[in-house]
Amino acid sequence: MLTRTVVTVLLAVSGALAGPAIAPRTCGTTISEEKLLAHEAHFQANKIAKTEAAAATATVNVFWHVVMQDSTLDGGNIPDSMIADQITVLNEGYAPSGLQFVLKNTTRTVNWNYFNQAGLGTSVQTQMKQELRQGGVADFNVYTVGFKAPADAGLLGYSTFPADYAGNPKDDGSVILFSSLPGGSTDRFNEGKTLTHEAGHWVGLYHTFMGGCSGVGDMVDDTPAESTPASGCPTGRDTCTSAGLDPINNFMDYSDDSCMTQFTPGQSARMADQLRTYRGINI
Ligand SMILES: *[C@@H]1O[C@H](CO)[C@@H](O)[C@H](O)[C@H]1NC(C)=O
Ligand SMILES: [Ca+2]
Ligand SMILES: [Ca+2]
Ligand SMILES: [Zn+2]
Helix, strand or coil, X not given: CHHHHHHHHHHHHHHHHHCCCCCCCEECCCCCHHHHHHHHHHHHHHCCCCCCCCCCCEXXXXXXXXXXXXXXXXXXXXXXXXXXXXXXXXHHHHHXXXXXXXXXXXXXXXCHHHHHHCCCCCHHHHHHHHHHCCCCCCCEXXXXXXXXXXXXXXXXXXECCHHHCCCCHHHCCEEEEHHHCCCCCCCCCXXXXXXXXXXXXXXXXXXXXXXXXXXXXXXXXXXXXXXXXCCCCCCCCCCCCCCCCCCCCECCCXXXXXXXXXXXXXXXXXXXXXXXXXXXXXX
């Protein structure tokens, strides 16, 4: 509780100095520069190159796990129509990259702990995935939960990376806030872009602000560096002197849903390389 109060105060102060106090999205998929470099060394050493046999498009099966505390919508019991709308948003985002997501199965589980306490790195989320995960390395498992623990205030989701699969297959997938789906109740983050962003990690992308202006960056050449996550939709933002405006419209930034509209060709190429190398998807 104390930590939460301090964070709120800091946000309010920095907002007062730097413009409107509008919080960025919060994604739990952070990675240290050290771990990122280890990932990249493994990737470069094991990369499976694109061949003539590569398909122009690939289909990814989605296994959806609706986790709820009770049968109400506020309790997490989202209808199939919301999931269908979310898959549509996901496919709009990934169509230029040649990926199509197809819903294979939806499970519905009433579990107070899973719904409320499945934060990043918790034993609860481990247990939830052990119980519910379906399919193999090429299958995308999505869990919708409530993130009600005080430590998770504002959290929209978190994901695993393709390179993580081998070491912990059951952990693979994305856990997202149920009310971030299209038509959900989370202000500014209810057009479904949270899953587009989290799936971005699942296909091997980092945040566009990784490393700030001078760090290692996101390992993609055509996403200009930015010093910090964007919040709201700050058109024209330019926080690094290196070429290009901040990629505020990119799905891998922290902007509002309405602001997020694209992956770059460099990101599409990276996701294909990652999917070929780590998930056996020959795109
Ligand atoms: C969906 O998964 C559940 C749980 O494993 C299983 O019982 C059910 O048969 C599956 N449904 C379909 C349509 O595959
Ligand atoms: Ca970049
Ligand atoms: Ca710049
Ligand atoms: Zn993220």
